[in-house]
Amino acid sequence: MGRLVVIATGGTISSTPTEAGLAAALPGGTVLDALPSPQPVPVEVVDLCTVDSSAITLDQQLGLLRQVRATLADPQVRGIVVTHGTDTMEETAFLLDLHHDDPRPVVFTGSQRPLGAPGSDAPGNLADAFAVARQARDHGVLIAFGGKIHAARGTVKHHTLNPDAYQDPSAAPVGHLIGGEVLLQAPAPRPAALPVPTVTEAPRVDILTHHTGGDAVLLRAAVAAGARGLVLVGAGAGNVNPEVVEAVREATAAGVLVAVTSRTAAGPVLPIYTSATELTRAGAVLTGTLRAAQARIAVLSALLAGQPERLPELLDC
Numbered sequence: 169m170g171r172l173v174v175i176a177t178g179g180t181i182s183s184t185p186t187e188a189g190l191a192a193a194l195p196g197g198t199v200l201d202a203l204p205s206p207q208p209v210p211v212e213v214v215d216l217c218t219v220d221s222s223a224i225t226l227d228q229q230l231g232l233l234r235q236v237r238a239t240l241a242d243p244q245v246r247g248i249v250v251t252h253g254t255d256t257m258e259e260t261a262f263l264l265d266l267h268h269d270d271p272r273p274v275v276f277t278g279s280q281r282p283l284g285a286p287g288s289d290a291p292g293n294l295a296d297a298f299a300v301a302r303q304a305r306d307h308g309v310l311i312a313f314g315g316k317i318h319a320a321r322g323t324v325k326h327h328t329l330n331p332d333a334y335q336d337p338s339a340a341p342v343g344h345l346i347g348g349e350v351l352l353q354a355p356a357p358r359p360a361a362l363p364v365p366t367v368t369e370a371p372r373v374d375i376l377t378h379h380t381g382g383d384a385v386l387l388r389a390a391v392a393a394g395a396r397g398l399v400l401v402g403a404g405a406g407n408v409n410p411e412v413v414e415a416v417r418e419a420t421a422a423g424v425l426v427a428v429t430s431r432t433a434a435g436p437v438l439p440i441y442t443s444a445t446e447l448t449r450a451g452a453v454l455t456g457t458l459r460a461a462q463a464r465i466a467v468l469s470a471l472l473a474g475q476p477e478r479l480p481e482l483l484d485c
């Protein structure tokens with residue numbers, strides 16, 4: 169039968185009101201009291217942290233990764249549910265996905281409205297995440313939210329308040345939940361898992377957005393501040409002006425790993441115009457359909473693993 173393990177990290181699903189607004193406060197066990205019906209399998213709860221996800225640190229994310237690995241070392245565990253704030257869920261879920269090499273699922277969920285608030289999406293999302301954690305196999309890390317099941321890769325939070333908070337702007341969800349029934353498509357291809365990092369010092373990886381009239385001042389400042397990786401958010405299919413291309417050439421020559429994504433919501437980044445072509449000639453890597461926050465996680469993970477040469481495959485498998 170196996171058991172499910174819930175790892176709680178905070179977010180709105182664990183938040184209570186304060187005079188300054190919502191703040192993460194509730195332990196995982198209290199969050200689970202919101203489950204609409206008892207689970208058919210035993211459930212164990214691990215409280216890892218209780219933070220708004222805008223404040224989660226790389227240390228906490230790597231702590232979660234290690235906790236997941238340790239939990240899955242027990243063959244009696246059938247799947248894992250991670251409760252997490254929605255704001256940066258796509259980053260933590262993708263970080264775990266890049267390191268996940270187990271057929272059993274890790275299913276992220278959370279809520280847009282706090283527990284107990286009228287019309288809270290917490291009970292439904294929790295029940296859905298548990299159903300997916302019991303049944304999915306070989307899908308890597310998933311996000312169960314708003315009645316949909318998303319692969320971690322490619323998924324972004326696309327609405328600040330709507331309970332249907334996530335989508336891959338360039339692809340369909342990997343599954344749906346209809347009346348608690350899990351309907352999943354075949355797993356999408358994923359790159360071979362990265363080794364779990366052992367380094368203690370995190371490499372600096374910055375995100376820079378291009379705009380009309382933009383220059384290379386911030387890009388050069390990031391390199392001067394010690395950035396070992398950069399994500400350049402270009403216009404359209406990944407375009408920037410010649411001044412920025414030149415600064416990218418200098419950065420890659422100095423050993424900085426540069427990925428190019430787009431500030432446009434959906435679609436691939438491609439060398440259609442001279443600008444994106446020149447960026448690739450300058451040593452930058454195009455991100456396919458991954459957007460900035462997840463592209464940064466791919467750059468960071470490649471650096472943490474000491475495998476920068478795997479970046480193209482991690483971005484666009």
Ligand SMILES: NC(=O)C[C@H](N)C(=O)O
Pocket residue numbers: 178179180181219220221222252253254255256278279280281
């Ligand atoms: N809905 C949420 O969970 C938002 C919250 N600020 C968080 O990301 O922790």
